[in-house]
Amino acid sequence: MKKYILMPLLAVFALTAAAQDFDTDPTLELENAEKEVKFTVGARMMADAAAYHSEFTPLQSGASITDARIRTSMTYKDWYFYADFGFGGGKFSQKNIFLQYSHLDNNDNTHAVKVGYYNDPAGSMARNTSLGSYHFISRPGSSYALGEGRELGITYKFNSDRFMAYQGVFTENQYNKIDAGFNGITVAGRYLFRPISDDFQTLHLGVSARFAHLGGGEVYNNVLKKSLHLGQALETLVDEDEQFVSADLDWANNVVNVGAEALYQNDKFFARGEFFYKHVTKKRDSYSLYIDAQNNIDGWGDIEWWENANKLKNNNFIGGYVEAGVQLLGNGYKYNKQEGLLGGLDGKSLEIVARYNYTGLNNLTDGEYYNAGRGHFYANGYMEDWPGTGATSVGGGDIHSVTLGLNYAFNRYVLCMVDYTWHKLDKPFLPNDKNFHVAQARVQFTF
Amino acid sequence: MFKHLVKVGLLSAVVLATFTSCEEEQQFTNEKLDAKRVEVQVLNDELAKVRDYVPLYAVIAHRGSTFWAPEETEASWRWAREMGADYLESDVQCTKDGIVLANHDENLKRTTNIENVFSENVPTSRVDFYMSLGFSRADAEAQYGRDMAAFRPFYTLSYYYAELLMLDAGSWFNESSLEQARPTFKATENGRFENGKIVYSNGLYISAIQDQIAYAQGKRLIRDANGRRVLTYKIKDEYKGMTLEQIYNAIKAKGEYNAKYMDFIEYDFANAYEADPEDTGNRPGIYVEFKESWLNPGNMEQRVYDVLAEQGWNIITNDPGDQPFYKNGKVNVGNTRGRVILQTFSFDALRRANDVFKGRIPMCYLLWISEPAYATDIAYDTPTGYAAFIKWAQDNGAHIIGPAISGAPNNYPEMNAPWQAYMIRRAGMINHPYSFDSWAQMCKYMGYYNYGWETEFDDLLRLEIPATPYCTSTYPSSVPVYMDGFFTNRTEMSLRYMIENGFRGNPALPNPFHAGQKYDNSQANVTVPDAAATLERLGY
Numbered sequence: 001m002k003k004y005i006l007m008p009l010l011a012v013f014a015l016t017a018a019a020q021d022f023d024t025d026p027t028l029e030l031e032n033a034e035k036e037v038k039f040t041v042g043a044r045m046m047a048d049a050a051a052y053h054s055e056f057t058p059l060q061s062g063a064s065i066t067d068a069r070i071r072t073s074m075t076y077k078d079w080y081f082y083a084d085f086g087f088g089g090g091k092f093s094q095k096n097i098f099l100q101y102s103h104l105d106n107n108d109n110t111h112a113v114k115v116g117y118y119n120d121p122a123g124s125m126a127r128n129t130s131l132g133s134y135h136f137i138s139r140p141g142s143s144y145a146l147g148e149g150r151e152l153g154i155t156y157k158f159n160s161d162r163f164m165a166y167q168g169v170f171t172e173n174q175y176n177k178i179d180a181g182f183n184g185i186t187v188a189g190r191y192l193f194r195p196i197s198d199d200f201q202t203l204h205l206g207v208s209a210r211f212a213h214l215g216g217g218e219v220y221n222n223v224l225k226k227s228l229h230l231g232q233a234l235e236t237l238v239d240e241d242e243q244f245v246s247a248d249l250d251w252a253n254n255v256v257n258v259g260a261e262a263l264y265q266n267d268k269f270f271a272r273g274e275f276f277y278k279h280v281t282k283k284r285d286s287y288s289l290y291i292d293a294q295n296n297i298d299g300w301g302d303i304e305w306w307e308n309a310n311k312l313k314n315n316n317f318i319g320g321y322v323e324a325g326v327q328l329l330g331n332g333y334k335y336n337k338q339e340g341l342l343g344g345l346d347g348k349s350l351e352i353v354a355r356y357n358y359t360g361l362n363n364l365t366d367g368e369y370y371n372a373g374r375g376h377f378y379a380n381g382y383m384e385d386w387p388g389t390g391a392t393s394v395g396g397g398d399i400h401s402v403t404l405g406l407n408y409a410f411n412r413y414v415l416c417m418v419d420y421t422w423h424k425l426d427k428p429f430l431p432n433d434k435n436f437h438v439a440q441a442r443v444q445f446t447f
Numbered sequence: 448m449f450k451h452l453v454k455v456g457l458l459s460a461v462v463l464a465t466f467t468s469c470e471e472e473q474q475f476t477n478e479k480l481d482a483k484r485v486e487v488q489v490l491n492d493e494l495a496k497v498r499d500y501v502p503l504y505a506v507i508a509h510r511g512s513t514f515w516a517p518e519e520t521e522a523s524w525r526w527a528r529e530m531g532a533d534y535l536e537s538d539v540q541c542t543k544d545g546i547v548l549a550n551h552d553e554n555l556k557r558t559t560n561i562e563n564v565f566s567e568n569v570p571t572s573r574v575d576f577y578m579s580l581g582f583s584r585a586d587a588e589a590q591y592g593r594d595m596a597a598f599r600p601f602y603t604l605s606y607y608y609a610e611l612l613m614l615d616a617g618s619w620f621n622e623s624s625l626e627q628a629r630p631t632f633k634a635t636e637n638g639r640f641e642n643g644k645i646v647y648s649n650g651l652y653i654s655a656i657q658d659q660i661a662y663a664q665g666k667r668l669i670r671d672a673n674g675r676r677v678l679t680y681k682i683k684d685e686y687k688g689m690t691l692e693q694i695y696n697a698i699k700a701k702g703e704y705n706a707k708y709m710d711f712i713e714y715d716f717a718n719a720y721e722a723d724p725e726d727t728g729n730r731p732g733i734y735v736e737f738k739e740s741w742l743n744p745g746n747m748e749q750r751v752y753d754v755l756a757e758q759g760w761n762i763i764t765n766d767p768g769d770q771p772f773y774k775n776g777k778v779n780v781g782n783t784r785g786r787v788i789l790q791t792f793s794f795d796a797l798r799r800a801n802d803v804f805k806g807r808i809p810m811c812y813l814l815w816i817s818e819p820a821y822a823t824d825i826a827y828d829t830p831t832g833y834a835a836f837i838k839w840a841q842d843n844g845a846h847i848i849g850p851a852i853s854g855a856p857n858n859y860p861e862m863n864a865p866w867q868a869y870m871i872r873r874a875g876m877i878n879h880p881y882s883f884d885s886w887a888q889m890c891k892y893m894g895y896y897n898y899g900w901e902t903e904f905d906d907l908l909r910l911e912i913p914a915t916p917y918c919t920s921t922y923p924s925s926v927p928v929y930m931d932g933f934f935t936n937r938t939e940m941s942l943r944y945m946i947e948n949g950f951r952g953n954p955a956l957p958n959p960f961h962a963g964q965k966y967d968n969s970q971a972n973v974t975v976p977d978a979a980a981t982l983e984r985l986g987y
Contacts, residue, residue, distance in 0.1 A: 056481070056831075058473040297599055298741070371839055373825045373832035383794035383839060385822050386741040432485055432831060 050238035050440035056432035066237035122188035122208035123148035133344030140357040141232035142319030146276035164192040178216030186212040201266035202335040210257040228252035247396025253283035267332035273322035309388030325353035361396025397427035481830035482866035490875035498846040500785035502772040505932030508532035517620035520651040524662040534734040545710030546608040559614040567600040572640035590691040597707035613638020617651035649674035657716040665726035730781035737796035773970035806844030813849040868929035881934035894926025912949040939978040
């Protein structure tokens with residue numbers, strides 16, 4: 001009888017164990033087989049040290065507790081509840097918190113419905129992979145600048161040997177903390193096909209898509225002004241300054257993300273990469289703003305003049321990365337089929353890794369002039385006093401980054417990582433910042 | 448395991464050692480260091496040649512003076528000339544009939560009694576004014592209607608110059624500067640329309656740029672027995688025999704600028720001035736600022752070019768050749784290639800001035816900052832931002848940077864900190880900060896407070912000033928100097944500072960733009976007249 005109780009439980013654990021931000025099994029488990037309940041507690045700590053070399057704008061080298069977390073989970077029959085909370089940087093932060101119902105059908109396909117706050121399935125493969133299982137100290141910059149993170153919503157996931165379809169609906173802000181407007185709505189999905197999938201190797205190919213209608217913003221001159229911030233740090237968590245690669249897009253309205261991904265893994269080697277495309281549409285109540293500008297004798301002519309001086313343009317951005325790793329010793333790379341993700345190092349291991357990343361946040365309009373003293377583009381190729389710049393360029397920065405890394409896991413709990421990254425930047429506002437060198441190391445403890 | 452630990456530790460140590468052995472890195476954004484390493488565009492040879500038209504350590508009489516007399520009037524400019532200023536500074540605006548005014552504000556409420564003379568509507572005497580020129584009442588009334596459509600109350604562009612001569616540009620000064628007030632600054636009679644013609648006021652007037660040039664040439668206004676200036680006007684030949692409507696349409700058809708400028712009247716400036724009996728021989732230059740580009744006509748720069756040419760002051764059309772800046776203790780800048788300097792904050796005006804003057808007349812690009820940044824302000828006052836503005840200035844034909852300085856009474860934002868002065872010097876451009884009102888400001892920006900102390904910008908800014916017989920010290924001084932001349936409201940104080948500290952009347956000043964060369968201004972005036980006594984001597 002006990003067997004009949006335990007077997008389904010184990011099957012459910014197998015489904016749910018990876019449905020969380022950590023992919024290592026928690027060490028502390030409490031199980032009440034009679035009540036079919038299992039409770040786990042785990043924790044993670046990352047301490048990073050980083051040294052930066054820049055040509056002009058300094059970064060703050062040093063060391064930091066970049067992540068400290070406590071995680072808990074509870075499993076009851078087909079139900080799984082998970083929550084983890086961060087204390088990194090000396091601040092409490094809400095990480096994942098969700099409830100999932102899973103069902104294994106007669107064809108060994110799984111169906112899972114998940115509700116709560118967790119990673120957007122189309123947020124990127126990199127962002128869906130736990131940082132604790134990542135083979136680099138930071139995820140690729142493009143996944144931060146053009147991908148998405150956690151959102152509050154509900155998803156349905158279908159998973160078979162060959163396919164995964166993972167889609168859902170989300171809101172913009174988990175606490176509805178918006179000054180004005182509403183909490184936005186997002187529809188997102190990630191779809192994988194695995195032409196190779198066996199015990200020795202996996203190849204998955206995937207696409208993702210996401211549509212977000214921004215709802216929240218601030219009241220600006222009696223008009224709802226919605227904005228979108230895109231940005232990344234220099235692939236480091238010690239100094240998370242985003243000034244080098246970032247863009248603030250005023251009057252953003254809808255955001256469309258389209259992604260493509262590929263992952264290959266065998267026992268001693270992995271390679272994976274993603275491509276990101278982001279399209280941002282803009283919308284503005286021009287008439288109200290124009291009327292509001294008519295407040296003195298130097299006011300505007302007609303609305304057409306005003307609109308020409310304050311043009312709106314939709315923006316397109318692209319980015320992507322390729323990563324590879326070779327395991328020199330250890331138990332081999334593992335693929336997590338339930339999540340469609342590469343696992344972390346498991347037990348004593350040594351690997352070398354390399355990555356190339358490109359993030360393009362420069363969306364320039366031909367013929368426009370930029371002056372770093374004004375921080376503006378000008379449509380006609382030179383600076384003008386009035387009525388406005390008329391420019392539509394976005395100069396968030398284009399960056400190419402190459403990383404080499406060495407990771408050594410003493411055991412399944414303790415991991416040391418060393419990364420070196422060279423960044424090549426092209427940002428109009430920072431013409432003197434071209435090359436950055438980042439050397440960083442991490443000690444990570446997970447249980 | 449221990450072996451692996453050692454390996455990882457060693458690897459980390461090597462990486463960190465590699466990084467820490469790199470060149471000394473900045474721990475924070477340091478403007479002083481960045482000012483030295485940021486790329487700065489250097490003035491090309493052609494612009495540098497024009498830069499050298501400008502005398503070093505020039506004393507620029509800001510609006511004549513805002514302290515001693517009503518700004519930009521006959522009183523302030525005659526005073527500045529007689530005090531020995533190198534330049535008479537002004538701002539240009541435009542009247543409805545296209546006269547280039549030398550007047551700071553586009554709105555005349557502050558510096559005239561316009562609110563007492565005219566209502567907030569088109570002057571009621573306008574129809575009579577048109578009729579006094581020979582137009583019919585119906586034609587005049589129809590034009591009055593068109594005038595109303597483009598009317599901005601109290602803005603220069605809404606009034607004919609003859610109408611503006613009905614105003615008193617001096618009485619406001621007496622009300623706002625009680626200690627410097629003088630009865631003679633106030634007109635005893637306002638202007639009016641009487642007996643079919645405009646009767647001017649009899650005090651200080653809103654100036655035309657022709658007036659300013661005349662004062663620089665040692666002249667004054669011709670006045671009648673009642674103290675009113677003599678300036679006749681008539682319809683330009685090209686518009687004679689036309690109705691106002693035809694004139695309006697003809698001007699509109701030119702398309703050069705908005706038809707609100709009814710540029711059909713010419714004034715007889717050639718017969719408006721006489722030799723000033725109080726002239727003592729100084730011949731300063733003029734330093735003209737283009738103002739609000741969005742208010743003034745789009746061909747304002749061409750208008751200034753034309754007026755300068757008409758007056759013989761445009762060195763492109765009338766090259767005076769090599770002339771000394773000083774002769775026999777008198778200012779002679781007005782007779783040199785440096786006789787006119789143009790200046791502006793405006794992006795549009797700078798660019799258009801470059802189109803017209805092509806960098807062949809010295810031009811100053813003025814800097815200002817505010818929060819939030821105004822349309823023409825520098826928004827990022829960092830070495831990178833400053834370098835971008837320097838490049839913009841040079842690319843548009845500027846030879847001089849004019850940064851704001853801090854200090855009472857204006858309390859402007861500081862844009863001429865040592866690192867900023869250093870960048871201007873690196874660019875090979877002249878630094879003309881504005882505006883000086885106190886001895887303390889002169890000490891601050893001319894190095895007195897750093898006397899003897901080493902500074903991080905000494906390589907370019909420290910000057911060895913030989914002592915002259917007029918200096919307060921008999922020893923040479925070694926000071927970092929954060930300017931090459933400046934705008935001042937206190938010409939008397941500025942000249943005295945320059946003379947007492949060896950910057951004037953010195954045959955062997957170092958030339959910061961030509962290493963090893965000396966700059967000789969020993970012929971400059973080395974005595975400074977009493978400011979108040981000079982006003983009295985001039986009849987105020």
